[in-house]
Amino acid sequence: MSDMSMYIPGNSFFHKCDARVKMLLLVIVSIMAFLFHSPYLSGFLLIVGAVFNYISIGNRMFKHMLTRMIIIMMFFLIILHGFVNPRGETPASFFGQVISLPFFGAYTYEGFYLGLVFWLRLSSIIMMAELFISTTSPSDLIHGLHKLGVPYNFCFMVSMSLQLIPISVREAQIINSAQRARGLPEKSIVDRFKGLLPMFVPLVVSSLERMERTSMALECRGFGNTNNPTSMSDIVIRKSDIALMAVTLLLLVVCVVIRIRFGSFDMTDHLTSWADCFRLVAR
Amino acid sequence: MKNMNKEVVAHIENLEHTYSSGHKALIDINLDIYKQEITAIIGQNGSGKTTLSKHFNGLLRPTGGKIFVNGKDVASRRVSEMAREVGYVFQNPNYQLFCPTVLEEIRFGLKNLKLSDEQIKARSREVIEEFDLRGMVKKQPVTLSSGSKKIVALASVYAMDPEILFLDEPTTGQDQYGKTKLGLLSRKMKQLGKTIIIISHDMDFVAEYADRVIVMNESRVILDGTPADVFSNEEVMRTAHIMPPQIYAIGNHIHAVSSETRLSVMELAKVLAEGDYCL
Numbered sequence: 001m002s003d004m005s006m007y008i009p010g011n012s013f014f015h016k017c018d019a020r021v022k023m024l025l026l027v028i029v030s031i032m033a034f035l036f037h038s039p040y041l042s043g044f045l046l047i048v049g050a051v052f053n054y055i056s057i058g059n060r061m062f063k064h065m066l067t068r069m070i071i072i073m074m075f076f077l078i079i080l081h082g083f084v085n086p087r088g089e090t091p092a093s094f095f096g097q098v099i100s101l102p103f104f105g106a107y108t109y110e111g112f113y114l115g116l117v118f119w120l121r122l123s124s125i126i127m128m129a130e131l132f133i134s135t136t137s138p139s140d141l142i143h144g145l146h147k148l149g150v151p152y153n154f155c156f157m158v159s160m161s162l163q164l165i166p167i168s169v170r171e172a173q174i175i176n177s178a179q180r181a182r183g184l185p186e187k188s189i190v191d192r193f194k195g196l197l198p199m200f201v202p203l204v205v206s207s208l209e210r211m212e213r214t215s216m217a218l219e220c221r222g223f224g225n226t227n228n229p230t231s232m233s234d235i236v237i238r239k240s241d242i243a244l245m246a247v248t249l250l251l252l253v254v255c256v257v258i259r260i261r262f263g264s265f266d267m268t269d270h271l272t273s274w275a276d277c278f279r280l281v282a283r
Numbered sequence: 284m285k286n287m288n289k290e291v292v293a294h295i296e297n298l299e300h301t302y303s304s305g306h307k308a309l310i311d312i313n314l315d316i317y318k319q320e321i322t323a324i325i326g327q328n329g330s331g332k333t334t335l336s337k338h339f340n341g342l343l344r345p346t347g348g349k350i351f352v353n354g355k356d357v358a359s360r361r362v363s364e365m366a367r368e369v370g371y372v373f374q375n376p377n378y379q380l381f382c383p384t385v386l387e388e389i390r391f392g393l394k395n396l397k398l399s400d401e402q403i404k405a406r407s408r409e410v411i412e413e414f415d416l417r418g419m420v421k422k423q424p425v426t427l428s429s430g431s432k433k434i435v436a437l438a439s440v441y442a443m444d445p446e447i448l449f450l451d452e453p454t455t456g457q458d459q460y461g462k463t464k465l466g467l468l469s470r471k472m473k474q475l476g477k478t479i480i481i482i483s484h485d486m487d488f489v490a491e492y493a494d495r496v497i498v499m500n501e502s503r504v505i506l507d508g509t510p511a512d513v514f515s516n517e518e519v520m521r522t523a524h525i526m527p528p529q530i531y532a533i534g535n536h537i538h539a540v541s542s543e544t545r546l547s548v549m550e551l552a553k554v555l556a557e558g559d560y561c562l
Contacts, residue, residue, distance in 0.1 A: 182395065187361075201381035202378050
């Protein structure tokens with residue numbers, strides 16, 4: 001992956017959206033995803049997140065690293081939980097058959113249900129994080145943090161480190177090529193461990209050198225003269241941003257009220273068939 | 284440049300490389316590299332020089348066409364395996380040097396080749412002698428001057444006794460002393476039977492030391508010949524945005540009658556003195 005900042009430039013609604021609003025959105029989604037013990041709300045959030053992502057970055061969302069992570073997690077969580085979750089009691093029927101693994105026992109409805117809920121919770125948050133990361137340029141992010149009261153020097157440090165990641169990745173690739181060209185063995189896993197030292201030393205040395213050069217170059221251009229430098233681009237909260245914020249806050253409030261009045265809709269103790277896993281209330 | 288008398292060490296057939304971003308970095312490259320020659324590859328940044336060179340030891344794999352080194356297809360072989368035959372000295376020696384002493388740096392490659400202790404000792408002694416490194420074997424490579432670092436990086440690759448040696452931008456950041464030393468070392472390695480390939484933007488260095496020059500432009504080889512042929516071809520020089528060494532530029536302008544000579548300052552002075560030219 002050549003560009004590790006993962007920002008995908010564009011001109012969509014979410015690209016123009018204030019970084020602070022998007023941060024708030026991420027926080028609210030994270031809370032809502034864990035409010036209920038049922039797949040419905042987090043599933044809804046996942047779909048909404050996916051739609052938002054599609055609106056913002058189009059087809060590129062399918063190639064996004066985080067989207068891939070969601071799919072990989074789906075397999076791991078739903079399959080693993082089915083077999084290993086300690087709350088699993090009722091063996092699930094696959095067309096009348098029970099699938100079981102040695103040591104772990106049968107695949108259970110409870111395990112499936114919990115795995116599904118857990119996967120939906122995590123992936124709805126990841127989906128929102130993907131929206132945040134791929135539509136917020138690093139400089140907008142820094143502006144957002146600064147406006148939220150984080151000191152400028154710290155924000156600058158964060159943005160510099162973010163930019164260093166792709167540079168270091170590229171550098172690591174070059175160093176790796178250089179050592180392989182010198183016959184560094186690359187057959188087994190042991191070889192790979194041995195190869196860490198020839199990788200590590202040049203990488204650290206060059207990173208330290210670059211840091212020193214960068215800091216001198218910054219100072220030469222007057223960095224540190226003021227704690228509150230002039231900001232050329234300003235981020236403003238538009239009316240649509242306020243509307244988005246209001247809708248999500250309202251949704252949060254409604255969900256919290258429902259949670260307090262009606263509980264978490266946990267179905268784990270009432271599972272006897274596949275259909276039960278997708279019921280909102282017990283029969 | 285076809286040459287029937289020389290032994291071919293590397294043969295490239297319709298080589299193409301397209302990066303995953305879709306950028307075509309090499310288009311239809313056909314080349315033969317001859318033994319015991321110093322070949323220079325020149326061209327603008329992004330013309331495909333480095334991409335081409337990384338195919339020789341398998342750091343990059345062709346997306347089309349084939350490349351053979353010593354008659355064997357590179358595609359099926361590992362980079363560490365190729366290291367025995369193709370040495371690659373990277374532009375920045377800092378990316379290569381990591382050992383606590385220069386001596387260990389030289390021995391690193393030899394250990395990777397799984398030579399015996401005696402062989403390693405003998406070979407490293409030889410290399411230290413040839414590269415005149417006696418004074419610094421105990422020093423830490425990181426603390427050396429950039430010129431010495433370059434020499435140590437070169438020595439550590441040369442120690443593995445590869446048939447072909449790639450030098451990526453050997454003269455960047457080098458003073459005249461370092462350049463001359465690198466040039467003379469290249470000649471010496473050539474005499475010892477090595478094939479040297481230099482990737483460079485330093486036209487004076489290329490004109491002085493190369494036997495053959497390959498010009499690349501926009502992913503293709505656009506000219507291949509002796510330095511005199513290449514630098515006197517004004518049209519190609521313009522398309523490739525290359526400034527020939529001044530001595531050739533003057534030569535190109537005065538149209539020396541005996542244009543076959545490889546121009547040196549002395550030769551040009553002679554041509555001028557004898558009035559053997561027309562404007």
